[in-house]
């Protein structure tokens with residue numbers, strides 16, 4: 001006889017993360033705002049004039065056909081894309097009101113605050129524990145004796161603790177694909193980010209592992225701003241609050257996920273979400 005599925009705990013909204021400004025105002029943190037952002041690889045313009053916002057405690061999905069610039073935009077947010085040679089941009093992306101390109105911004109610190117999860121799980125060739133402890137260790141953010149608590153918290157947060165608590169010394173690469181992806185999410189969470197960028201995080205996973213990650217994304221938005229690139233329309237409809245449709249390097253339409261999927265304003269959006277191209 002198979003055991004009854006465990007009921008999922010009810011989602012209790014967590015209070016949004018806030019910061020008190022020097023002037024004493026309490027501000028919600030984790031807001032991203034791109035304004036007229038354009039991007040070039042050499043002479044080729046990959047993004048045209050993107051203006052879009054991602055709000056805290058919400059999932060913003062970016063959809064669109066292959067090659068339309070979704071990853072380029074996502075990787076621009078934490079300045080990973082500028083590591084490619086001969087790139088340039090115009091316009092701006094602000095994080096909590098400050099340009100990510102400001103001279104005062106350290107890209108390494110920016111990437112800690114804006115974590116990223118990639119298409120293929122990419123655990124380091126280290127133990128499960130060391131994968132998660134890696135960030136706090138290299139940044140010196142935690143003392144060695146605090147690491148077990150930090151690692152447990154990040155793995156719990158990533159809905160992986162129960163599956164790996166007896167395997168912390170095993171190689172991260174020995175886990176299943178879905179577990180590896182949650183390990184990579186735990187590794188990002190151990191950095192205590194404000195934002196998680198996810199570039200097709202389920203495309204290499206089977207349906208069961210995909211469902212786990214989707215449930216996790218919905219849980220995580222209680223505390224984080226999440227920007228999710230996906231090719232999977234059902235996934236965007238299931239987990240996101242806002243959806244942006246990219247086409248040929250432009251943001252053709254942006255709105256609540258409900259609006260985009262039930263009454264798209266642009267015929268290209270409608271053609272894409274109904275599967276007529278892409």
Ligand SMILES: Nc1ncnc2c1ncn2[C@@H]1O[C@H](COP(=O)(O)OP(=O)(O)OP(=O)(O)O)[C@@H](O)[C@H]1O
Pocket residue numbers: 041046064065066067068069070071072073084
């Ligand atoms: N490192 C790079 N150097 C030069 N051109 C690039 C580079 N990365 C992407 N491009 C080009 O920029 C455009 C946008 O690519 P991007 O990877 O952002 O699209 P995408 O929407 O994420 O596509 P996919 O759904 O296939 O992942 C494409 O024309 C692509 O060929």
Ligand SMILES: [Mg+2]
Pocket residue numbers: 070071072199
């Ligand atoms: Mg991509």
